Amino acid sequence: MSSSFSQGPTLIHGSSQVGRLNSPSHEFTNPPVFLYTLRMRRWLVSLAFLCVSGWSADAVAWGCEGHRAVVMIAERLVPAAKLAAARALLAASPVDPNLRVGCPPVPDDPVAEAATWADDYRSDHLETFNWHFTNLPRVWKSATANPAAACAAGSCAIEAIVAQFQLLTHSADTAVKANALRFILHFVGDLHQPLHSTSNGDRGGNCVPVTFFGQAPQQNPNSDDYSPNLHGIWDSSMIRRMMTDQALADAQALSDHIVAKKPLPASVVASAPTKARVTSWARQAHEVGRTVAYGKLPVAVGMEPATAIILSSCQDNHDIVHRMLALNESIGNAYLAAGEPAIAGQLRLAGVHLASVLKAAFPL
Numbered sequence: 001m002s003s004s005f006s007q008g009p010t011l012i013h014g015s016s017q018v019g020r021l022n023s024p025s026h027e028f029t030n031p032p033v034f035l036y037t038l039r040m041r042r043w044l045v046s047l048a049f050l051c052v053s054g055w056s057a058d059a060v061a062w063g064c065e066g067h068r069a070v071v072m073i074a075e076r077l078v079p080a081a082k083l084a085a086a087r088a089l090l091a092a093s094p095v096d097p098n099l100r101v102g103c104p105p106v107p108d109d110p111v112a113e114a115a116t117w118a119d120d121y122r123s124d125h126l127e128t129f130n131w132h133f134t135n136l137p138r139v140w141k142s143a144t145a146n147p148a149a150a151c152a153a154g155s156c157a158i159e160a161i162v163a164q165f166q167l168l169t170h171s172a173d174t175a176v177k178a179n180a181l182r183f184i185l186h187f188v189g190d191l192h193q194p195l196h197s198t199s200n201g202d203r204g205g206n207c208v209p210v211t212f213f214g215q216a217p218q219q220n221p222n223s224d225d226y227s228p229n230l231h232g233i234w235d236s237s238m239i240r241r242m243m244t245d246q247a248l249a250d251a252q253a254l255s256d257h258i259v260a261k262k263p264l265p266a267s268v269v270a271s272a273p274t275k276a277r278v279t280s281w282a283r284q285a286h287e288v289g290r291t292v293a294y295g296k297l298p299v300a301v302g303m304e305p306a307t308a309i310i311l312s313s314c315q316d317n318h319d320i321v322h323r324m325l326a327l328n329e330s331i332g333n334a335y336l337a338a339g340e341p342a343i344a345g346q347l348r349l350a351g352v353h354l355a356s357v358l359k360a361a362f363p364l
């Protein structure tokens with residue numbers, strides 16, 4: 001059902017979502033049951049509109065569950081006092097109540113809920129669009145991948161994380177600080193999605209139609225892209241498949257599952273996200289993109305030129321979308337077997353890295 005890019009300039013938003021109720025004084029301090037019910041109902045109404053309009057939560061990179069699982073993993077490694085400071089900052093500057101939202105509320109975890117705000121915000125703030133990814137060309141070797149060419153005018157996930165951390169820790173404006181925290185909660189997750197740090201002249205796989213467990217790709221209305229596509233299945237479809245297979249009900253269960261499979265370190269060191277450090281995260285995600293997301297495809301995909309970084313549409317780069325469609329990629333259990341451990345590993349790693357950033361951001 002997704003019709004959306006997570007990369008590139010195509011607009012992603014529907015127009016039918018309703019605003020969400022946002023009452024910070026209640027949101028973070030044991031709100032009454034009726035408030036949850038009302039918020040949930042409004043979100044369900046939003047979802048109904050979204051389905052009608054052809055837009056879905058699939059537009060949220062890593063999906064609602066993935067982004068929130070990253071935060072929930074990080075929360076295990078951040079001292080309670082620092083988490084309380086993060087919650088207080090978010091409460092002090094609540095989000096616009098008219099913002100159209102793509103994910104259900106998380107009543108008992110406002111920090112996790114905040115992890116998907118940046119995708120909602122992006123719909124009306126296209127100047128933030130490029131902050132969600134860094135198109136490191138697949139053809140580059142990860143060890144030497146230099147993001148400069150893939151980060152035009154400093155507008156990419158790497159630069160955004162560094163810049164927002166500066167604002168979070170140095171701005172005197174509470175609203176700026178709160179939104180900087182929301183951006184960081186989201187972008188650290190995005191950057192670890194391999195196809196947010198890798199592109200093969202195809203908008204990080206957005207221009208690679210795939211059949212996903214028998215669901216054939218269909219061209220999206222008023223667009224030249226298809227669903228399912230490679231990017232979308234890494235954002236959401238494979239996570240949902242993993243959650244269904246493992247009977248994981250929500251993001252909390254997903255995070256429990258990930259850390260049960262590979263325990264977290266006893267602690268992490270507080271560490272600011274310098275450009276060098278965040279670049280190393282992107283290179284690692286790029287390696288997973290090269291070797292798994294592209295490397296394990298059932299039909300081998302050739303290397304596209306490194307110059308095809310920014311496409312204005314999926315018909316660019318010599319009509320990449322139809323060249324990829326002709327390959328008839330069909331994703332099934334073999335690809336999933338390679339992809340699921342990579343996804344779990346990336347969500348876990350994002351959580352660990354986010355924990356170190358949050359510890360540095362709130363030096364109590």
Ligand SMILES: [Zn+2]
Nearest residue numbers: 061119132190
């Ligand atoms: Zn994003």
